Amino acid sequence: MEQLKCIGCGAALQPEDETKPGFIPASGMNKEDAICKRCYRLKHYNEVMDLDVDSGDFMAMLNALYETDGLIVKVLDVFDFNGSIIPSFNRIVGDKKVLAVINKIDLLPKSVNRNRVVHRAKHMLSEAGIKAVDTVVISARKNEGIDMLVRKMSEMADGQDVYVVGTTNVGKSTLINKLIENTTGDKEVITTSKFPGTTLDLIDIPLGPDSFIFDTPGVVVKSQMAHYVHKDSLKFITPVKEIKSKGFQLNAGQTLFISNLARVDFTEGERNSFNVYASDKVNIHRTKLENADEFYEKHYNGLLAPPEIDRPYLSEDYSEFEFSADSDSDLSISGLAFVSIGAGAKIRVRVPKGVDVVLRPTIFKG
Ligand code: GDP
Missing domain, CATH: 3.40.50.300 (P-loop containing nucleotide triphosphate hydrolases)
Incomplete structure (x- = not known):
């Protein structure tokens, strides 16, 4: 059979691999004047x-x-x-x-x-x-x-x-x-x-x-959450308007889940306020630290979704960070949330392996 070529770039059209030149969804293959997805996006968007x-x-x-x-x-x-x-x-x-x-x-x-x-x-x-x-x-x-x-x-x-x-x-x-x-x-x-x-x-x-x-x-x-979430689901974690904070008064021994993509364990310190700045479509749940593993296994694609994810990253393939907030600080979880935390808290943060988390002096207070 004759090899069909994209009329935009000349690449051989193929419906198999989206990351290779000439990709076109199978339904478009036999249309007249077919162009590959890359050329289509260039032309129209x-x-x-x-x-x-x-x-x-x-x-x-x-x-x-x-x-x-x-x-x-x-x-x-x-x-x-x-x-x-x-x-x-x-x-x-x-x-x-x-x-x-x-x-x-x-x-x-x-x-x-x-x-x-x-x-x-x-x-x-x-x-x-x-x-x-x-x-x-x-x-x-x-x-x-x-x-x-x-x-x-x-x-x-x-x-x-x-x-x-x-x-x-x-x-x-x-x-x-x-x-x-x-x-x-x-x-x-x-x-x-x-x-x-x-x-x-x-x-x-x-x-x-x-x-x-x-x-x-x-x-x-790989340091972006976008890497772990289906493209169609990105809209749930990407905020579209001014982010409002959701406040939680926590005691040591409690955990906050920020959707199914991050978990913040409050490991040591006096009762403290945690303010989460994230898209309003992100679900945030508080649980006891001792129950957190079980909670995640049970709810990662239920209560804690959206976004949809391929695997329970926080129980299978994760990175962990420990921080001690000496002054009022913001935890920045790449592409998902800021969490502002009062001085004195020790925390442990779990995210999909590769995602960056840093603690910095706060920009939200004072
Ligand atoms: P690209 O992948 O870098 O080309 O990013 P896009 O232009 O597709 O934008 C990614 C997401 O961020 C989309 O949901 C956009 O609507 C949103 N976005 C882009 N610019 C802004 C902005 O200035 N403010 C806000 N709130 N959202 C933006």
């Missing part, structure tokens, strides 16, 4: 496909970016700073300038001081060895700070191209669509191209007479 950090394509992207001149715009999710870091990021940067963009600021309560947020982002970037020349705080969804971002991008790029990079779910597509609206007003001028020497797609948006903004593939990293 201005969206480049995400890449797994372990894939060869990811290495190809790193190498191609390294060879390129231009400004790097690194998008960070205020709700998931740790999961926003692309591994080997410094390989991309070389001696290029980096502009850090803190997205989704609309999620934090208005009372949170923005300087503290910027300070935390800078601290985290410098821990990862990344030097950002400047930092802009935005909400791509609410169109906040986009003008300022475009201005800084033009200034810093100084006629060179701009590459927007980020891990999956940080809001890169939402931002790219805002940039298209704000910089061109005319969608017809948007074109797509490929990283030189790779099959990886880019979307280019004119920035000035000779320079472009390029959207690069998002990177899926």
Whole structure:
């Protein structure tokens, strides 16, 4: 039988492997003018496909970016700073300038001081060895700070191209669509191209007479909850509006489950208040520490869902962290929740293996 080719990119069409070029759902195979899923998304949604950090394509992207001149715009999710870091990021940067963009600021309560947020982002970037020349705080969804971002991008790029990079779910597509609206007003001028020497797609948006903004593939990293949750279920853990806290007065010997993806054991200390900031669709349950294992086994895909998950990660394949809060602190569970905790508590936190958890001085109080 004749091999069918995608009319967009020319790849041989195949319905078997979504991560390989030419993938098309089996139902679309025999349609006239069939195009692969990747080209379909580029054409209809201005969206480049995400890449797994372990894939060869990811290495190809790193190498191609390294060879390129231009400004790097690194998008960070205020709700998931740790999961926003692309591994080997410094390989991309070389001696290029980096502009850090803190997205989704609309999620934090208005009372949170923005300087503290910027300070935390800078601290985290410098821990990862990344030097950002400047930092802009935005909400791509609410169109906040986009003008300022475009201005800084033009200034810093100084006629060179701009590459927007980020891990999956940080809001890169939402931002790219805002940039298209704000910089061109005319969608017809948007074109797509490929990283030189790779099959990886880019979307280019004119920035000035000779320079472009390029959207690069998002990177899926294991430190993000997004890696453990079905794509359709992500909407349950990703907050969409200002996060409100849910408060719990706990005694040592109690456990909080934050959906089926995290468990916080209060192991030692005086009675303390735990305030959980998470999507309002996330279920939070309190139980006795001594019953917590059994509770999870019984309820991980019932009471504690959504999201749906493949396996009971917290009983099979997990990481554990221990912290002692010397001052009022926030526990940050990548992409799932902040938990603010009063001074004096000792806690143990369990998450799917690979997910990051850190304890930092609080941004929610004082
Ligand atoms: P990408 O994977 O980085 O391209 O991320 P998307 O643009 O698909 O966004 C991931 C999720 O975050 C979606 O549910 C978006 O609606 C949401 N999102 C993106 N930008 C913002 C923002 O500025 N504020 C809020 N609250 N949500 C956002």
